[in-house]
Amino acid sequence: MTIVEKVSDFARHQNAVVMSCRDIVARYSRITVVSGLNFSLRSGEMLAILGPNGAGKSSMLGSIAGTVSGSGEVKVKNQDLGRMNAHLRARNGIAFVPERRGNIFSTMSVKENIDVGLRLLPPEEREAQRDFINDLFPILKKRETAMAGVLSGGEQQMLAIGLALGRRPDVLILDEPSQGLAPAVFDILERAFAVLKNKGLALLLAEQNVPFAARIADRYVILSQGQIVLSGGKEDLANPKELADAFLGKVNG
Numbered sequence: 413m414t415i416v417e418k419v420s421d422f423a424r425h426q427n428a429v430v431m432s433c434r435d436i437v438a439r440y441s442r443i444t445v446v447s448g449l450n451f452s453l454r455s456g457e458m459l460a461i462l463g464p465n466g467a468g469k470s471s472m473l474g475s476i477a478g479t480v481s482g483s484g485e486v487k488v489k490n491q492d493l494g495r496m497n498a499h500l501r502a503r504n505g506i507a508f509v510p511e512r513r514g515n516i517f518s519t520m521s522v523k524e525n526i527d528v529g530l531r532l533l534p535p536e537e538r539e540a541q542r543d544f545i546n547d548l549f550p551i552l553k554k555r556e557t558a559m560a561g562v563l564s565g566g567e568q569q570m571l572a573i574g575l576a577l578g579r580r581p582d583v584l585i586l587d588e589p590s591q592g593l594a595p596a597v598f599d600i601l602e603r604a605f606a607v608l609k610n611k612g613l614a615l616l617l618a619e620q621n622v623p624f625a626a627r628i629a630d631r632y633v634i635l636s637q638g639q640i641v642l643s644g645g646k647e648d649l650a651n652p653k654e655l656a657d658a659f660l661g662k663v664n665g
């Protein structure tokens with residue numbers, strides 16, 4: 413491949429739709445809390461799902477990742493994962509970092525946690541992916557023998573993301589990664605997300621922290637009572653306070 417072909421191949425790859433979701437529904441028993449959500453996500457793009465407590469962000473992400481009951485089409489690279497369980501969705505390109513780093517194993521070491529993520533990769537590819545994760549978050553290498561449960565909140569969040577990246581996903585779904593973290597950690601996460609976007613990952617982020625989302629997201633939707641009430645792009649995200657005010661106004665009626 414010539415350099416020109418390589419560059420245009422990269423550009424094509426950057427623009428490709430990686431995930432498309434249609435008619436996403438989330439429910440608990442017979443109560444529907446999210447319905448009729450439609451969106452798509454391109455390679456190298458981050459979509460932020462904004463909204464207050466109880467808007468349905470976690471339920472929406474859970475329905476897409478397969479951890480919350482629901483329905484809808486969840487296409488990743490043109491394969492519909494919508495009827496698969498969470499485990500199969502994970503094998504087919506979706507990595508999910510739940511709220512409060514709920515995917516990490518606190519009584520296992522940092523290295524053992526990363527091993528859990530890597531186990532779905534062919535053995536010969538695991539060390540390169542481990543190196544990638546350690547380059548993204550060097551603290552994970554430094555603390556590899558520490559128990560996950562003794563890490564700081566920020567370190568745990570990095571581990572949760574590192575674990576999720578182990579299987580080299582196409583889509584990384586993050587539920588409020590900034591929650592409870594020191595602002596210094598925001599910088600580390602922002603840099604890491606930029607690297608992941610450059611690599612062509614598609615990122616779906618639920619956040620209540622609008623200024624944090626505005627630093628890294630390319631587009632946003634605002635969720636209220638389980639429905640998208642507003643959507644927009646970088647131009648609105650450049651003014652996170654206005655957006656937060658507008659969305660609180662909207663949500664509050």
Ligand SMILES: Nc1ncnc2c1ncn2[C@@H]1O[C@H](COP(=O)(O)OP(=O)(O)OP(=O)(O)O)[C@@H](O)[C@H]1O
Binds near residue numbers: 440469471
């Ligand atoms: N396990 C559950 N059983 C029943 N209802 C639930 C359950 N989890 C969430 N809900 C309800 O679903 C609705 C959406 O909640 P969800 O947690 O998805 O919102 P959210 O936007 O993620 O808010 P938060 O930021 O507080 O997590 C709320 O009315 C909530 O009470």
